[in-house]
Every structure is written in C-alpha cells, then in structure tokens.
Amino acid sequence: MTKAIMIQGAGSNVGKSLLVAGIARACVARGLNVAPFKPQNMSNNAAVTVDGGEIGRAQALQARACGLDPVVDMNPVLLKPETDTGAQVIVQGQRFATMKARDYGKAKADLMPRVLESFHRLKKGRDLVIVEGAGSPAEINLRAGDIANMGFAEAADLPVLLAGDIDRGGVIAQLVGTHAVLPADDRNRIKAFLVNKFRGDPTLFADGASEIAARTGWHDLGTLPWFSDAWRLPAEDVMDIASRAGGAFKIAVPRLNRIANFDDLDPLVNEPDVTVEIIEPGRALPGDAHLVLIPGSKSTIADLADFRAQGWDVDLAAHLRRGGHVLGICGGYQMLGQEIIDQDGIEGTPGRVMGLGHLNITTYLEPKKTLAMTQAIHLASGKRLSGYEIHLGQSTGPDTSRAWLSVDGRPEGAASADGRVLGCYLHGLFSADGFRQVYLEQLGGQAGVTGFEARIDDTLEALAQHVENHLDLDRFLDLAQ
Template identity: 55%
Template sequence: MTRAIMLQGTGSDVGKTVLVAGLCRLAANRGLTVRPFKPQNMSNNAAVADDGGEIGRAQWLQSMACRTPSSVHMNPVLLKPESDTGSQIVVQGKVFGRAAGRDYQKLKPELLDRVAESFSFIEDGADLVLVEGAGSPAEINLRAGDIANMGFAERVGVPVVLVGDIDRGGVIASLVGTHAVLPEADRKRICGFLINKFRGDISLFDTGLRAITDFTGWPSFGVVPWLAEAGRLPPEDSVVLERMVRRAGGALKVAVPVLSRIANFDDLDPLAAEPDVELVYVRRGESIPQDAGLVVLPGSKSTIGDLAAFRSEGWDVQLSRHVRAGRHVLGLCGGYQMLGRLVADPCGVDGARSEVKGLGLLDIETTMAAEKTVRQVNGQAVAFGVAVEGYEIHMGRTGGADCARPLTMLAGTADGAMSADGKVCGTYLHGLFANDAFRRAYLASFGITASGSDYRKGVEDALDAIAATLEATIDFDAMLRHATRR
C-alpha cells in the first residue's frame, strides 16, 4: 500500500501549502515518486491541470514540486467563492453546481466518495502521497461529514502531522488546545507535530517542544525556520494581499484595484518581481494613484458584482481620468470583461439575471455563458511577435469592434481586444507575464528594461531552497516511518 501522510494545521494560514510543496520537492530529490493531494480547497486562485479541468493553484505548484504532471484528482473538490455565503463547486475539475454554506454541508457525504475515488487514482503508482488539510481539525463543529481534515484521514487511513505557526504567537496553546478538543480517535491519528515560521535561535524553543510533548504525548518532527524563499512562490489565498508590503521607487508604477472576488492574482507576481516596477495594490477606501503608468484590472470570480463594487469605490471615475491622461490599462479575464460597454448575464451565471453597463473603455460586449472555458493554451502576442503560453478559465464570450485588434492569437484564434490608440487592452489569457519574452517586450514599450530573469526557474530555485531547509531542520525520515496507512 502506498505510503501517505497528511499535514493539518492548528488554524488557517499556518503554512501548510508551502510545507507540502517543500516536502514534495524534498521527496522528489530523494528519488521518490511523490504526489500531492488536497481533498477540499477554497480559493479563487485556480489553475488548469495537465489532464484538463480546474484545481487549486497550490496543488498545481505542488505537482511542479513533485516534478510530475498535474491532475484534477490532486484537488478533487475546489470551492470558488462568489459571495460571502455561496460558492461555485468544482468536482474533479468540472463545475458541479453552486451552494451556500448550509446546503454544501448536505453534499459532503456524496463528495467524500468522489474525494476517496480521486485519492485512489493519485496513490496508484506512487511511493508517497503528501496530503494537505484545510483550516483546522479543531473546528469540531464541522467534524460531522468532514471531507477536508479528519473525516478524510479516517476514510482512507492516513496519519496526520499537526502544524503550528509560532510567528502568530500562542503556538503551544494552539497545539495543546487542539489536542484537548479533538475526539479521542482523531487525537490518536496525529503522529507528531511541526512548528513553522520560527525566527531566531531555534534552541530557545527546546523547552517549548518538551512542554507540547508532555501535554499531548505527540513527538516533535522539528522546527521550521522562517522561509524567506516562500515569497517567491505563487500565493494560494488573497489574504496575502492584505499584508503585502509596498516597494516604492520603481520606474513604472502599476496599480491593481483589489476586487472583492479577485481571482488568479498571481498573474501579477512576475511583474512584482521586476526591480523597476512598483506594484501597488489599491484596497477599498483608497484611490488609484494618479501617477500610475499602468492600471491592471485583475481576474474576478464575480464580474458583475465586482463591477458594482468598483463603481462604489469611485474607481470608475478615477480610471477614466487615468485614460484621458494618456495612460495605459490592461484587463485580465474578468477585468477584461469589465472594460467593455456591456456585460449581459441572461442565464444568471454570475448571480441574478442581469445586464449592466461596463466601464466603456473598450468597444466590446460580454455575454456570460453557462459553459466554462477551461484550457491550457499557447500562441503569440500580436503586438510584440513573441510566443506566449498560459491558461484560460472563464464563463463569458466577448466580441466587438476592438476585438479586431486582438492582444494574442491562441491556438489559431484571436483573443482579447485593444483600443485604437493601443492604450487600453484586455485578454482572457492567465499567466501572461510569466512569459519572460512577453514581459520584457511589454515593459520595453514603457521604456523599462526588464531584469532578464527566468520566472519559472526562480520558482524552481525557491522550491529547491525550501526543500534543502526542510531536509536540514526536520526529521523527514521519522515522518516517513509514520506514513503507514491505518
């Protein structure tokens, strides 16, 4: 039987995603055939798997860490929030439906069967499967019907390593408290713990480790230092945007309005890494900087809803002023749809049936369609004559006069649109700036010389650096000895 072990956290954002990615690369470097798995993910940062269909961006990254093709079975349930109370449900890569929180609970028994089916697919032929939980198993009010943490672990017999985040404080209490509230059977499934995000002299926490073991009986598998290289990896959750530190002084200021349902915001990571680019995330209550040379409207899981919020912030007026000043605008996916004259939703794909005016900066119209476009694509950037590749995930069809000036040609088909003066453009292509040749050519049009870095290699190097740190600081061999199904 394939060995497997699951990392669960004492809370959200304790660093499980990065740890699993690093452990995947560590295991791959040891010559193991390793695969990642996350039963349930909630994120609007999605990717297109190599076998077609959507998965969480984090599982795509983890498959890259494993040096193995990505699969929809690595993340069989993906919840994409569309409002504060409801989400689109993607199961094994395809849209399954929509549900509010209480209704979703009723679906979990059926979904657990699909999750177990996908796990069987992933473990076939693997030496090791590294599983990532979601949130915390200490949320015992959600234990009945759980498919993301202990419910899944019990179903397939996977042992659990509990991860605590020392950077946020109270790590001893969070680990001991989790032990206290868990049912006895779940408590016994935990084979040990990891401390993550430690800064300073790790030996100073030796007594803390002993205290946790004394209270819980769980052994420590090690203390992971603060992983600076994690900042070079695509983030999973838009919560990181709230903590993003602005780097001032770039020759080109790029402003990005943070939409309520922002999606695939890692599209901007390669730009943010450029030394001569100052990327500014504009949050609610803030204004679009008047000295921005470029405004990027990012992807959105709820184009019509985010368009209303965009207007409520007064960003529509500020963006029009930006365009009148002769400055540039780029719309990505949902942001591209917003730039047109009209967004129509006759079937209620984006919520209620509606038809709303767009920002009117491109002569295009979008009609929402029930069938979602999900595909990996490659082609050419028309204006610059360079090859591009990436992926599409959208539910709209866009057409109009400005589409006669496409931004890219993808698989022989025109994509996107551009205004007559070339200052406003949009595309459905995600991952555009990860194409080094395109990024260099695009920045050159602003008079900026790009760094010349290889973005993909930078991510690979970061994974290797994280794996090396984990190899040196945790007892991975002890974890593997516990990775026996039961």
C-alpha cells in the same frame, strides 16, 4: 505499497501548502515518487490541469515540486466563493453546482466517495502521497460530514502531522488546545507536530517544543525557521497578496472583492524595477501609476458594482486622461467593455449591466466554462508565451478587430483605438520573459529578470533544502503508512 500521511494545521494559513511543497520536493530529492493531494480546497486562484479541469493553485505548485503535471485528482473538491454565503463547487475538475454554505454542508457526505476515488487513483504507482488538510481540525463544530480534515483522515485511515504557526503567537496554545478539544479517535491519529515560521534561532524554542510534546504525547518533528523567499512562489490565498516596492515604474492593482487567478502578478512582483501596489478598498487609484491592471474576478458583475462603489471608475477615467495605460485580464477584461449580458442569471439576477466603457466590446456570460492550457504569440513583437484560460462568457465587438494576441492560432483580446486600453482572457502571459520585457518597455518601464520559471524551481529547491535542514524527515517517512 504506497504510503500516505496528512498534514493538518492548528489554524488557517499556518503554511500547510508550502510545507507540502517543500517536504514533497525534499522527498523527491531522496528518490521517491511523490504526489500531493488535498481533498477539499477553497480558493478563487485556480490552475488548469493537463486533463482539462481545474484545481487549487497550491496543488499545481505542489505537483510542480513533485515533478508532475497537475491533474484533477490532486484536488477533487474545489470551492470558489462567489458571495459571502455561497460558492461554486468544482468536483474532479468540473463545475458541479453553486451552493450556499448550509446546502454544501449537507452535500459533503455524498462527495466523500468521489474524493476517495481520486485519492486511490492518485496513489497508483506512487511511493508517497502527502495530503494537505484545510483550515483546522480544531473546528470541531464542522466535524460531522467532514471531508477536509479528520473526516478524510478517518476514511482513508491516515496518520496526521499537525503544524502550528509561531509567527502569529500562541503556538503552544494552538497545538495543545487542538489536542484538548479533539475527540479521542481524532486525537490519536495525530502522531507528530511541527512549529512553522520561526523568526531567529529555532533552538530558542526547544523548551516550548518539549512542553508541547509532554502535554500531547506527539513526536516533535522540528521547528522550521521563516522561509524568506516564500514570496517568490505563486500564492494561493488572497490574504497573501501584498504590495511590493521596486523601481519607479508603478503598476496599480485594485483588490477586487472576489479577485481570482492573481498569479498574473507574480512575475511583475519579481521585477526589481517595478513597483506593484495593491489598492485596498477605501483608497483611490494612485495618480502616479503608469499602468492600472484589473485582474480576474470570480464574480465579475458584483465586482464591477464594487469597483464603482469605491470610486475607482472615476479614478480610472482620470488615469486615462493623464495618458496612463490599462490592462484587463479575464474578469477585468469583461469590466472594461460596454456591457455584460447575463441572460441565464449565472451571476445572479438575469439581465444586463453597463461596463466601464473603455473597450468597445460586449460580453455574454454563458454556462459553459472555458478551461484550456494554451500557447500564444504577441502579435506586435512575435514573442511566444504560454498561459491558460479559465472563464465564463465570450466577448465580441469592434475592438476585438485589434486583437493583440494569437492563442492557438486564433485572435485573442481587444485594444482601444489609441492602444492604451488592452484586455484579454489569457492568464499567465507575464511569465514569458520576452513578452514581459517588450510590454514593460512599450510603457516606459524595463524588465530585468530572466528565467522567471526557472526561478520558481530554484526557490522550490531552496525550500526543500530548508525543510531537510530543520525537520526530521526520516521520522516523517517512518510515520507515513
């Protein structure tokens, strides 16, 4: 019989996603067939699945930790914010609707059957399913119709492990406070707790853990020290994007308001001779950057307007006059063109918007989304790479005649006449060591990392051992049901 257990957090960003990945990998090392599941996720950093849909990037990493290909059932509801009050709703991998937060709240009850359908389908043939919650069950104002935390745990009849984050302070209040505010039925579902992100000797928190156990009646699964190599793993939360100092070769990345699929930065951040600088709103693009990389966006037209409002369009033009290089990926590619035409009002009011004008292309936004895992060749070097496409719209124009990639046998991308401005729809291209080396060398940098993909697996192995060393996994497995 398949067992399952749910990991919820006493707050947002307490490290649930990494916990699931590490515990799952540790359980796989014990010989178990494990799968990850998250009923509802909110992220613009999505992954394309082998069954032709999209899920949150964290669930794709968790699948990798389990030795599985990502499938849509691992994250049946994905919310991709487009504005401060609305999001695109992805159900079982496909676009379902675009909804305001209030309307989505009313629709959640109708989505629960789809969520349970995915959960039960995923359980087949498994020894264990580890379920990740979203946010915190302490947000009891969201309990009615909930499908992300206790609402799902109740519907699937799951035991719950509650994780707290000591790094932000107040972890005793986080955990004991959650116990205090939850209704009795939800409180009784929580069987154990753990404390995450401890810096220093975890035995120093023994008295604190005893206080939590005494005040809640929950089992103590352990205190997990800070995992210093977490930055080497693909991040899902936009709040986890950070600059990383390396060598003299500098890549400037403007933090778009609706930045999406920023895993393109991970291989570059791992390069010791490369400095990746995230440019926050209110700051100018640095004059000493060798490359400006404009990443993907969930709302290209709105982010283009914000790009101009920050004055980054002026900075970008100056960067090019100084002889700098520019790369736009997906939404960033669309922004670099002459015009974006949105006749169907996919991103707001129907109309056309002038682009930054550095590539002679026009983008037509279309309702049908392109979702594909792809194999590609860098035409100038012959280097092979793999990646994925996830976008609305197609781009065409004279500069596409200088396509610099071949994706599944078709030309992809565009280049300016002088070759200093490139764009494409392919995400994940820098994960290929050979291409990354060639590309950086062409711009005057160098790549020193080999086996980037293998390093992710090595880091997952280290995370699993970290979990095994500090948490009571025997009790964890005993609690699953």
